[in-house]
Amino acid sequence: MRALLPLLLFAAAPAMADPTLPLVVRGNEPFWSLTLTSDGTTYTDAEGTTLQGPAAPPVTDKGAWLYETPAGLLTVTGEPCRDSMSGMPYPYTATLDRDGQPLPACAGDPAALLAGDWTATELGGAALPPEVTVTLSFADGRIAGNSGCNRFTGSFALTGEGLSIGPVAATKMACPPPMMETEQAVFAAFSAITAFDIAPDGTLLLAAPDGTALLKATK
Secondary structure: OOOOOOOOOOOOOOOOOOOOOOEEEEEOOOOEEEEEOOOOEEEEEOOOOEEEEOOOOOEEEOOEEEEEEOOEEEEEEOOOEEOOOOOOEEOEEEEEEEOOEEEEEEEOOOHHHHOEEEEEEEEOOEEOOOOOOOEEEEEOOEEEEEOOOOEEEEEEEEEOOEEEEEEEEEOOOOOOHHHHHHHHHHHHHHHHOOEEEEOOOOOEEEEOOOOOEEEEEEO
């Protein structure tokens, strides 16, 4: 599947605590995966190779985490990564040295990029009315917030292909027209969203299948 959003460039994040385990690393062309847990490390690839080894804490070097794995040296950085096939963003960029061949990959859970509280800045390509506030909060497969008039709550799902939101339930309070119109547009956008991305300035982009940003939000 082609990337749903234009390629964006990121600045590397400052050195942070070691990535939270379990850490899943995914590579394409050729496909391979590497899972690091507190109990050990497992590598698999498209040829059916499976390699397992003990768990080992990373060594930090110039802002990167270096893991010795049964498949080779894995280097992980805090620079966000985009899957080359689906366009899905991931929290970390990784490279596996497999018998001297560098294999690029993305690592971590995309949900970590969504997590937290966001305030919408644009809806359908236009700025929100100054008197209307739309908020979003993502956590543990649930979304909640204010749609411009009412509070709402619902579910969201991330798959290898993208993001879906809903079903969503909301309170039934009546509001002035600008708020009600915004609310209707927010719920319409939720039903059309199939992907998300994070812009270089940290803006959350919730997008349609053609890559159009239906909703933009900031923390």
